[in-house]
Amino acid sequence: MLFYSYFKTLVGKEVTVELKNDLAITGTLHSVDQYLNVKLNNVKVVNEAKYPHMMSVRNCFIRGSVVRYVQLPPGSVDIEILHDATRREARG
Amino acid sequence: MEDVPPPGTALVEELDKLLMVQLRDGRKILGILRSFDQFANLVLEGAVERTIVGLLYSETPLGLYVVRGENVVLLGEIDESRDPPPALQRVPESEIRIAQRAEREQEKIKKTMKARMDFLDFID
Numbered sequence: 001m002l003f004y005s006y007f008k009t010l011v012g013k014e015v016t017v018e019l020k021n022d023l024a025i026t027g028t029l030h031s032v033d034q035y036l037n038v039k040l041n042n043v044k045v046v047n048e049a050k051y052p053h054m055m056s057v058r059n060c061f062i063r064g065s066v067v068r069y070v071q072l073p074p075g076s077v078d079i080e081i082l083h084d085a086t087r088r089e090a091r092g
Numbered sequence: 093m094e095d096v097p098p099p100g101t102a103l104v105e106e107l108d109k110l111l112m113v114q115l116r117d118g119r120k121i122l123g124i125l126r127s128f129d130q131f132a133n134l135v136l137e138g139a140v141e142r143t144i145v146g147l148l149y150s151e152t153p154l155g156l157y158v159v160r161g162e163n164v165v166l167l168g169e170i171d172e173s174r175d176p177p178p179a180l181q182r183v184p185e186s187e188i189r190i191a192q193r194a195e196r197e198q199e200k201i202k203k204t205m206k207a208r209m210d211f212l213d214f215i216d
Contacts, residue, residue: 057168
Protein backbone atom coordinates (compact mmCIF):
# COMPACT_ATOMS: atom_id res chain seq x y z
CA MET A 1 0.00 0.00 0.00
CA LEU A 2 3.06 2.26 -0.12
CA PHE A 3 2.21 4.01 -3.35
CA TYR A 4 -1.42 4.32 -2.37
CA SER A 5 -0.31 6.04 0.85
CA TYR A 6 2.11 8.18 -1.06
CA PHE A 7 -0.48 9.30 -3.61
CA LYS A 8 -2.85 10.16 -0.78
CA THR A 9 -0.34 12.74 0.43
CA LEU A 10 -0.54 14.38 -3.01
CA VAL A 11 -4.29 15.03 -2.87
CA GLY A 12 -4.99 18.66 -3.71
CA LYS A 13 -1.79 19.04 -5.73
CA GLU A 14 -1.60 19.57 -9.46
CA VAL A 15 -0.43 16.47 -11.34
CA THR A 16 -0.20 15.38 -14.96
CA VAL A 17 -1.30 11.84 -15.73
CA GLU A 18 -0.06 10.33 -18.96
CA LEU A 19 -2.11 7.39 -20.20
CA LYS A 20 -1.01 4.40 -22.24
CA ASN A 21 -2.91 5.83 -25.22
CA ASP A 22 -0.63 8.93 -25.04
CA LEU A 23 -3.40 11.20 -23.75
CA ALA A 24 -1.93 13.46 -21.04
CA ILE A 25 -4.23 15.17 -18.56
CA THR A 26 -3.32 17.83 -16.01
CA GLY A 27 -5.58 18.40 -13.05
CA THR A 28 -5.89 18.71 -9.30
CA LEU A 29 -5.68 15.31 -7.64
CA HIS A 30 -9.03 14.77 -5.94
CA SER A 31 -8.68 11.20 -4.77
CA VAL A 32 -6.92 7.90 -5.29
CA ASP A 33 -7.87 4.34 -4.33
CA GLN A 34 -6.02 1.08 -3.76
CA TYR A 35 -5.96 0.24 -7.50
CA LEU A 36 -4.36 3.66 -8.08
CA ASN A 37 -7.45 4.78 -9.93
CA VAL A 38 -7.29 8.55 -9.75
CA LYS A 39 -9.85 11.32 -9.87
CA LEU A 40 -8.82 14.71 -11.18
CA ASN A 41 -10.65 18.02 -10.90
CA ASN A 42 -10.38 20.98 -13.25
CA VAL A 43 -8.74 18.88 -15.92
CA LYS A 44 -6.89 20.23 -18.89
CA VAL A 45 -5.76 18.00 -21.72
CA VAL A 46 -2.18 18.70 -22.76
CA ASN A 47 -2.80 18.47 -26.51
CA GLU A 48 -6.39 19.71 -26.51
CA ALA A 49 -6.74 20.20 -30.26
CA LYS A 50 -6.07 16.51 -30.82
CA TYR A 51 -8.63 15.32 -28.26
CA PRO A 52 -11.76 17.46 -28.80
CA HIS A 53 -13.99 15.01 -26.90
CA MET A 54 -12.42 16.19 -23.64
CA MET A 55 -13.49 19.81 -24.09
CA SER A 56 -16.73 19.36 -22.13
CA VAL A 57 -15.09 17.39 -19.30
CA ARG A 58 -14.17 19.21 -16.08
CA ASN A 59 -13.68 16.33 -13.63
CA CYS A 60 -12.65 12.81 -14.48
CA PHE A 61 -11.93 9.35 -13.16
CA ILE A 62 -8.98 7.50 -14.67
CA ARG A 63 -8.68 3.72 -14.32
CA GLY A 64 -5.36 2.86 -12.70
CA SER A 65 -4.58 0.15 -15.25
CA VAL A 66 -4.34 2.63 -18.15
CA VAL A 67 -1.87 5.00 -16.49
CA ARG A 68 1.67 5.12 -17.84
CA TYR A 69 3.19 8.00 -15.85
CA VAL A 70 2.18 10.48 -13.20
CA GLN A 71 4.13 13.72 -13.35
CA LEU A 72 4.39 15.23 -9.90
CA PRO A 73 4.88 18.80 -8.78
CA PRO A 74 8.53 19.57 -8.04
CA GLY A 75 9.51 18.98 -4.43
CA SER A 76 6.49 16.80 -3.73
CA VAL A 77 8.54 13.73 -2.97
CA ASP A 78 10.75 13.49 0.08
CA ILE A 79 13.09 10.70 -1.03
CA GLU A 80 14.34 10.21 2.52
CA ILE A 81 10.87 9.44 3.90
CA LEU A 82 9.91 7.29 0.93
CA HIS A 83 13.15 5.34 1.26
CA ASP A 84 12.53 4.66 4.96
CA ALA A 85 8.91 3.70 4.31
CA THR A 86 10.02 1.30 1.57
CA ARG A 87 12.36 -0.50 3.96
CA ARG A 88 9.72 -0.60 6.66
CA GLU A 89 7.19 -2.05 4.21
CA ALA A 90 9.69 -4.61 2.90
CA ARG A 91 10.34 -5.82 6.45
CA GLY A 92 6.60 -6.07 6.92
CA MET B 93 -2.58 1.40 9.32
CA GLU B 94 -4.63 4.05 7.52
CA ASP B 95 -8.25 3.31 6.70
CA VAL B 96 -8.68 2.18 3.12
CA PRO B 97 -12.12 2.80 1.62
CA PRO B 98 -13.91 -0.45 0.67
CA PRO B 99 -13.07 -1.49 -2.90
CA GLY B 100 -15.34 -0.12 -5.58
CA THR B 101 -16.63 2.98 -3.88
CA ALA B 102 -14.66 5.42 -6.01
CA LEU B 103 -17.52 6.10 -8.42
CA VAL B 104 -20.33 6.71 -5.94
CA GLU B 105 -20.16 10.45 -6.58
CA GLU B 106 -20.67 9.84 -10.30
CA LEU B 107 -23.90 7.84 -9.97
CA ASP B 108 -26.86 9.26 -11.89
CA LYS B 109 -24.66 11.75 -13.71
CA LEU B 110 -24.14 12.07 -17.44
CA LEU B 111 -20.67 10.74 -18.19
CA MET B 112 -18.39 10.42 -21.18
CA VAL B 113 -16.69 7.03 -21.09
CA GLN B 114 -13.60 6.61 -23.20
CA LEU B 115 -12.84 3.01 -24.14
CA ARG B 116 -9.52 1.42 -24.98
CA ASP B 117 -10.39 1.19 -28.67
CA GLY B 118 -10.87 4.97 -28.76
CA ARG B 119 -14.67 4.98 -28.75
CA LYS B 120 -16.55 7.48 -26.63
CA ILE B 121 -19.85 6.56 -25.05
CA LEU B 122 -22.09 9.04 -23.24
CA GLY B 123 -24.72 7.90 -20.79
CA ILE B 124 -26.07 8.17 -17.29
CA LEU B 125 -24.17 6.00 -14.80
CA ARG B 126 -26.61 3.72 -13.00
CA SER B 127 -24.31 1.07 -11.55
CA PHE B 128 -20.65 0.09 -11.25
CA ASP B 129 -18.32 -2.19 -9.28
CA GLN B 130 -14.68 -2.40 -8.19
CA PHE B 131 -13.51 -3.31 -11.73
CA ALA B 132 -15.22 -0.23 -13.16
CA ASN B 133 -17.75 -2.45 -14.92
CA LEU B 134 -20.44 0.09 -15.74
CA VAL B 135 -24.12 0.28 -16.50
CA LEU B 136 -25.02 3.28 -18.65
CA GLU B 137 -28.59 4.29 -19.30
CA GLY B 138 -29.56 6.10 -22.47
CA ALA B 139 -26.12 5.49 -23.93
CA VAL B 140 -25.06 7.12 -27.19
CA GLU B 141 -21.80 6.70 -29.05
CA ARG B 142 -20.22 9.98 -30.05
CA THR B 143 -18.07 9.65 -33.13
CA ILE B 144 -15.72 12.55 -33.71
CA VAL B 145 -13.79 13.12 -36.94
CA GLY B 146 -11.87 16.38 -37.11
CA LEU B 147 -14.38 18.99 -35.97
CA LEU B 148 -17.44 16.99 -37.00
CA TYR B 149 -19.32 14.63 -34.74
CA SER B 150 -22.41 12.47 -34.74
CA GLU B 151 -24.30 10.51 -32.11
CA THR B 152 -25.58 6.96 -32.44
CA PRO B 153 -28.17 5.84 -29.89
CA LEU B 154 -27.24 2.56 -28.17
CA GLY B 155 -29.77 2.15 -25.34
CA LEU B 156 -28.84 0.48 -22.07
CA TYR B 157 -25.20 -0.54 -22.07
CA VAL B 158 -23.03 -2.64 -19.80
CA VAL B 159 -19.34 -1.87 -20.27
CA ARG B 160 -16.76 -4.37 -19.08
CA GLY B 161 -14.32 -2.58 -16.78
CA GLU B 162 -11.11 -3.62 -18.52
CA ASN B 163 -12.14 -1.57 -21.57
CA VAL B 164 -12.55 1.65 -19.64
CA VAL B 165 -9.86 4.28 -20.00
CA LEU B 166 -11.55 7.20 -18.32
CA LEU B 167 -14.86 8.56 -17.19
CA GLY B 168 -15.41 12.24 -17.66
CA GLU B 169 -18.14 14.13 -15.92
CA ILE B 170 -19.88 16.13 -18.65
CA ASP B 171 -20.25 19.83 -17.91
CA GLU B 172 -23.64 20.31 -19.55
CA SER B 173 -23.08 24.03 -20.04
CA ARG B 174 -20.16 23.18 -22.32
CA ASP B 175 -21.62 20.18 -24.08
CA PRO B 176 -21.54 19.51 -26.92
CA PRO B 177 -18.28 21.45 -27.29
CA PRO B 178 -19.08 24.59 -29.29
CA ALA B 179 -16.10 23.97 -31.58
CA LEU B 180 -17.71 20.80 -32.90
CA GLN B 181 -20.40 20.62 -35.53
CA ARG B 182 -23.03 17.91 -35.47
CA VAL B 183 -23.64 16.03 -38.71
CA PRO B 184 -25.80 13.01 -39.58
CA GLU B 185 -24.40 9.53 -39.01
CA SER B 186 -24.07 8.84 -42.74
CA GLU B 187 -21.82 11.86 -43.12
CA ILE B 188 -19.55 10.90 -40.25
CA ARG B 189 -19.09 7.42 -41.76
CA ILE B 190 -17.84 9.03 -44.97
CA ALA B 191 -15.52 11.33 -43.02
CA GLN B 192 -14.27 8.35 -41.00
CA ARG B 193 -13.50 6.36 -44.13
CA ALA B 194 -11.64 9.31 -45.64
CA GLU B 195 -9.61 9.70 -42.45
CA ARG B 196 -8.69 6.01 -42.44
CA GLU B 197 -7.54 6.22 -46.08
CA GLN B 198 -5.38 9.22 -45.17
CA GLU B 199 -3.81 7.32 -42.28
CA LYS B 200 -3.10 4.36 -44.54
CA ILE B 201 -1.41 6.53 -47.15
CA LYS B 202 0.66 8.24 -44.46
CA LYS B 203 1.73 4.85 -43.12
CA THR B 204 2.81 3.46 -46.47
CA MET B 205 4.66 6.68 -47.28
CA LYS B 206 6.45 6.46 -43.97
CA ALA B 207 7.30 2.81 -44.52
CA ARG B 208 8.80 3.59 -47.92
CA MET B 209 10.85 6.45 -46.51
CA ASP B 210 12.04 4.45 -43.56
CA PHE B 211 15.57 4.12 -44.88
CA LEU B 212 15.95 7.89 -44.49
CA ASP B 213 16.37 8.12 -40.76
CA PHE B 214 15.77 11.88 -40.55
CA ILE B 215 12.05 11.36 -41.07
CA ASP B 216 10.20 11.34 -37.81
